Amino acid sequence: MSExxxxxxxxxxxxxxxxxxxxxxxxxxxxxxxxxxxLATVHIAQAVMLTLLITDDAGIREMNKxxxxxxxxxxxxxxxxxxxxxxxxxxxxxxxxxxxxxxxxQKQPVPAFVTPPDMxxxxxxxxxxxxxxxxxxxxxxxxxxxxxxxLLAHGVLHLVGYDDQSEAGYQAMIGIQQAVLQQVGQEA
Numbered sequence: 001m002s003e004x005x006x007x008x009x010x011x012x013x014x015x016x017x018x019x020x021x022x023x024x025x026x027x028x029x030x031x032x033x034x035x036x037x038x039l040a041t042v043h044i045a046q047a048v049m050l051t052l053l054i055t056d057d058a059g060i061r062e063m064n065k066x067x068x069x070x071x072x073x074x075x076x077x078x079x080x081x082x083x084x085x086x087x088x089x090x091x092x093x094x095x096x097x098x099x100x101x102x103x104x105x106q107k108q109p110v111p112a113f114v115t116p117p118d119m120x121x122x123x124x125x126x127x128x129x130x131x132x133x134x135x136x137x138x139x140x141x142x143x144x145x146x147x148x149x150x151l152l153a154h155g156v157l158h159l160v161g162y163d164d165q166s167e168a169g170y171q172a173m174i175g176i177q178q179a180v181l182q183q184v185g186q187e188a
Contacts, residue, residue: 006035008051012059013130022054022130029145031152033184038156041176041183042087050159051125052152060129075132076151078158081124085161093172095163126155142188149186153177 009026013019031052039048057073065071067079085094128151130144137147154164157173164170181187 004032006032006049008049010051010053011055012053013056014058015056018056018130025145025148026054029149030184030186031149034149034152034180035156037180037183038153038176039160041180042089042157042160042162044086044160047120048123049120050123050156052155053125053127054130054148055127057129057131060127060132063127073129073132075129075136076155077127078155079125079127080159080161081122082159082161086123087157087161089162089172090168092166093163093169094161095158095165123156123159126152126159128152128155140188146181146186146188149181149184150177153180 009031011019011022011026013022035050039045060077061071061073063077064074067077080095084097087094128148133147133151134144137144140147154173154177157176158164162169162173162176164173
């Protein structure tokens with residue numbers, strides 16, 4: 001597997017042969033360029049890093065159940081380490097920091113993740129399900145690698161503050177994702 005400057009990459013699919021196939025595919029696609037172009041498009045110039053985990057439906061289903069209380073597989077999950085959005089965009093396109101309620105106020109406060117001054121900022125983690133993204137690619141009529149890069153741009157946007165729960169956020173994210181893939185020479 002080739003070295004990635006901004007991405008810690010992990011592949012944990014239960015089938016070793018499938019792991020090798022995914023590893024080969026990832027070596028041939030511009031995942032670093034997608035991250036760089038996504039960040040540049042939303043005007044983030046500082047040095048950052050993130051973790052990308054490609055797993056199977058069982059692995060992502062477990063995470064989706066644990067963190068989103070949805071007992072089903074999904075295509076991509078993003079886990080930002082930021083306390084608030086890093087990107088500057090209209091508020092209706094951004095996620096909001098979790099509010100404190102009575103139950104969280106009574107618990108021990110969790111200290112904010114702080115990046116030491118001489119370290120690269122860690123944006124967080126992106127998790128993708130390989131079988132789900134292959135199925136989505138087949139349904140959309142494009143290559144799994146295109147779907148992976150599209151979801152990678154999507155995940156990066158979530159890490160820096162975008163949210164697709166509103167129509168404005170959804171449309172902004174779709175536009176950015178499509179523009180980024182065109183910039184790196186990827187077509188559906």
